[in-house]
Amino acid sequence: MMVAVVPDGTGGGWCVELSAAGRPGGEQWHATDLAAEVAARERRDAPRWVWPATATSYPPLLRAGARVGRCHDVELTEALLLGAAGHWGEPRSLAAAHARLTGRPVPPDPPPRPPTPPGDTQGALFDDSPAPPSLQTLIDVYADQRARLRAVPDPGRFTLLVAAESAAALAAVEIGQAGLPWRADVHDALLVELLGEASRVGGPPRRLVELTERIAAAFGERIHPESPAEVLRAFARAGISLPSTRAWVLRQVDHPAAPLLLEFKELYRLWTAHGWSWREQWVHNGRFWAEYVPGGVVSGRWATRGGGALQIPRVVRRAVVADPGWVLVVADAGQLEPRILAAVSGDTRLAEAGAGGDMYAALAAEAFGGDRARAKVALLGAMYGQTGGAAVPALAALRQFYPAAWAFVEAAARTGETGGLVRSWLGRTSPPPSVTARVADLDPADGDSVDVPRAGAAARARGRFTRNFVIQATAAEWANTLLASLRGTLHETAGELVFFQHDEVLVHCLAGEAERVAAAVHGAAEQARVLLFGDTPVRFPLGVSVVECYVDAK
């Protein structure tokens, strides 16, 4: 059972039942209270909801209590289909898809909304959303998508990709509305502990002021330590020439200011990126409110808008604390990308190594004389396209012992270097070179002559990108599939997904439910493995911790 639905923008919406073939196959009606209608139909026959875009269609329904099980997200599907057809980056909205279908001028997608802090009501004042599309538009585009979907190289896998992408979109709205439990008082205490007291006027906290003084003493002159240019000049006057002020460069500098600068940079970063003003902007009512954007990264990984939810520093995770009587179930897929490589490359020996708990240890025992660290740099270097450094001899060993895996990543790299497109396991297509190439790499500043060295460097960079794309994009598919499965079983518990970060999920649940939630997450990971890879020997073990505080996980 499928039901196509178009919200009318006033809390109501148009609905029509679709047949198994995707054509109107039942009653068509207008609901004045769409959320109530959706909730009732969901209870009765749990249809797959076909709608223009989960990101806009679902939030008002969920806010009104209408949680749905499955959907088809036309906009995300359109982006996948456009990519598969080599039309990467063209407008993906329902309106654009319908215009292409009917041969009319294609409207551009609306620019991405700037991040809206949760306390901000500006968004409601400037509602420039276009008129809602007609139900017929939705039906026509959906039928067209089904036809195009059957024409891709592997429709079975692509269908799973569309389902997983749509489910991820549901999960993203739900996680965003749940919010991440956040103790403002704990956050404040750790800021004071590390930074000292905040100054009243919004200036730097005490420890930063002190470090600035000590850096001045070390150089014999006052500088702004947060300015890389000033730091470089100060070192130059002290007779030390540095290529940059990066941390690993400073760590090798023998000068009394160097360790002070390293400490300053770390604390300055904490203050500006996750300090008091960040907390005031993004934390309200005991929750950190982030907005998640599934498929926001070219590889299919999620992005976020506002608050930097995917870059919460480890030290700040101390503020992520479960409610009283509740716990956090933290599940992390260990060594996900090497395991993905083992599964997709068809390398029998690497797949056997991925059947156990520690893949790097298995590689070390087999091909690296027991040196686990060397096995790790070899595998990571192969996936990222490392060409220099100490990893080179290790890469030779990898090539010799795991030739099929080596050939797989090399083929992806060669395709990219020659301007071709690569696809993930389920069929997400990489963007074409014009999208990822830097203008400076391709367009010699003056004259018409081709800049061979720079063109070569650009091709190699492109090769590293496609080499990694096939792995990273497939890993994102596995994670989305896990989420799709998990949100289907989680509702049997009181658990709620509250965070997702590439290969890690957090579930907030009653302490007594933790065991069941942990079992549900393990089951979802296994389900994702089977759905994507069938009978592969590779396993995707989860590290699961039940904790009150996020920082205590693992």
Add this chain to the structure above:
DNA sequence: AGCCTACGCGCC
């Protein structure tokens, strides 16, 4: 004053 890029660093 606003726009843009480079830099640097947090996460995976």
Add this chain to the structure above:
DNA sequence: AAAGGGCGCGTAGGCT
């Protein structure tokens, strides 16, 4: 240890 992939975000510093 060094340096390969993907991001978001805040700042400095240049530009218009």
